[in-house]
Amino acid sequence: MSREGAEYALRARADERDRISGDLLDLEAHTTYQLLKGASLRGPTQTRWAAAQSAIAALWALYDTYRGVLRAAEQVKGARGRLGAEQLATLTELLSGRSVVLKAAAKPVEERSLLPQADERLTLDETVARMDTAFQQATDVLTEIDTVWSAALPRLDAADAELRAVGDLRRQLGESLDLTQTETDLRRMRTAVLEDPLGSAPPEHELERVTRLLASTRADLERALQVSQEYGRRREELVAALDRVRAAESEARVAHGRVVVKIALPPQAQPRSKVDALADELDALDAAPGTWLDRAGRLTALEQGAQQAAQQARATATALMGLLGRRDELRGRLGACQAMAVRKGLAEDPGATELYERARLLLWSAPCDLTKAAQAVDLYQRAIHGGGR
Template sequence: MSREGAEYALRARADERDRISGDLLDLESHTTYQLLKGSNLRGATQQRWVAAQAALATLWGLYDAYRSVLRDAEQIRAGRGRLGADELAELTALLAGRSVVLKAAAKPVEQRSLLPEADERLTMDETVTRMDAAFREVTATLTDIDAAWNACLPRLDDADAQLRAIHDLQVELGESLDLTQVETDLKRLRGGAIEDPLGSPPSAAELDRIARLLSGSRTDLERALQVKREYGRRREDLVAALDRVRAAESEARLAHGQVVAKIALPPQASPRSRAEDLAGRLDALDLSADTWLNRSSRLTALEGDTAQALQQAQATARALYGLVSRRDELRGRLDATQAMAVRRGRAEDRAAVQAYEQARVLLWSAPCDLTRAADAVDLYQRAIHGGGR
């Protein structure tokens, strides 16, 4: 090397040493590295971590040998203001030659021989390349473990938070759910995630199942607590809703009484009352010694059934009155078709007259058979239109 080349190489190696030192310090202060140092690992993760630790030990050994050579080079340069030929030759040998000595590792006695083990000599560039390979092996292990933890630990933390919230709700409600199996499963999954994230991570399906179960349990408790707080008001609302059901069912019975005299109805068209059955369920709920968890579902179901009964009674009344409207509409169609027959000069047609009379008798009979009457009106229209519509 020239004097300028040696000066440049020495400065470059010093910068390289400082950068490598910073990277090594960052590695050992990495959160995942610190967690792994104190963890009881097993399985695939333990195997990867043992290999990573070996790579890290090799890395530090290489770094110490590299730094020792560089320290010798810096001492030579600091000894004189201007490098002489001898100093330049020494610097060149250190910076460009195979100056990094790796002592032969001690072997178990069964692997030794009586011949001395040769030390390995590397250039500084070769040493940096080996350090980089070891560094990458360690960081790859940390990256894989960190990714596995990030995939499951937040979800496990969420599940634990749900459990704490459920516990608080149970205390407030004064009732509890049996979540022993869930707690056991969570403990097992967290153990696998911490001790062997690469080999025994919780599956997404297991985490989904627990999340659904905890979410459902929390919802049940919140609903039960809400029912406990609001039972008096919701009971009053139910009593009022039952009164509306009775009124709507009374209207449906009135409609049936009026319509059955005019329109032929099947037996199943008679309105059925649900109000008393619903009222009986409310009384049973009042007298129940059941838990609020069960009472909340019963109350919610009763509220839904009451709303459905009201809609059904109202729809029944509308449908019954609609049958009379349907009869009146058919009467209007019959009259309109007869007027058309007169305009077309077909009012006296024998087939048309017979069809008209049949439809008229059906529509003005009580009770009216709507199905037969509608068919008769259609038959009359076809007769007037010459077989078409």
């Protein structure tokens, strides 16, 4: 190695040493590394982390020896402006030869031999490569653990916060909601994540199940709390809603009475009242000693039932009155077809006349069978247009 080459190599190795030192310090400062140092681990995580710790210990031993060789090289270089031949040879040997000496490790007596154990010698490049392998082994484990923790722990923290919120709401409402199993599940999952993230982390579906359960329970309790605060007002609004149902059902009955004498209706067309059953449910809700959680669900169901009953009654009245409109529309079609028959010279045609009279009789009879009347008008219309019977 030339003098210039040796000096350049020494500077490059010094930069390399500083970079490796920074990487090692970053490794030890890593949050997951610090947490693992004092953690109680088990299972595959314990096995993997023990192997990683051995790799880190070997890495530091290699680094100390590597740094000692560079220190010796820097001492050879010293402050000399120009290296002598002897110093250059020594520096070359340190920088490019097998200058890193690893002492033979002490073995248990059952693994020993009476023959001398040879020390291992490495070049600086081989030492750096071996350090890198150990570094990658350690960081791979850290990355895997950190990935699991980063994914699971925030969600477990959120679930714990949700559990506390549910507990506060439960106490505020005086509910006897049993959260023991959920608390147990969360503790078990957290312990598994912390102690064995690589082997016992909870599956996604289990964490999702607990999260959904807590969110649903909290929503129910918040709804119950709101009902407890608004019950008086909402009850008055429900009473008014029942009055609207009565009015809509009365309108449907009136429409049925008007239509049934003019239009033939099946028995199921008779409007059925729901307001009495809803009113009875409201009375039962007032008298019930149940919890607010139960009362909230029943009150909401009553409000929805009242709204649907009013809508159904109004729709029934509209549909019934629409039957009169349908009859009048058929009467109009029949008149238009008769006028067309006159223009076509078919007014005296016996066949057409018979079809007309049949349709007219059906449409002007009470109660009118709309189905048969519509069929009769269609037959007459086809006859006028040349379709025959």
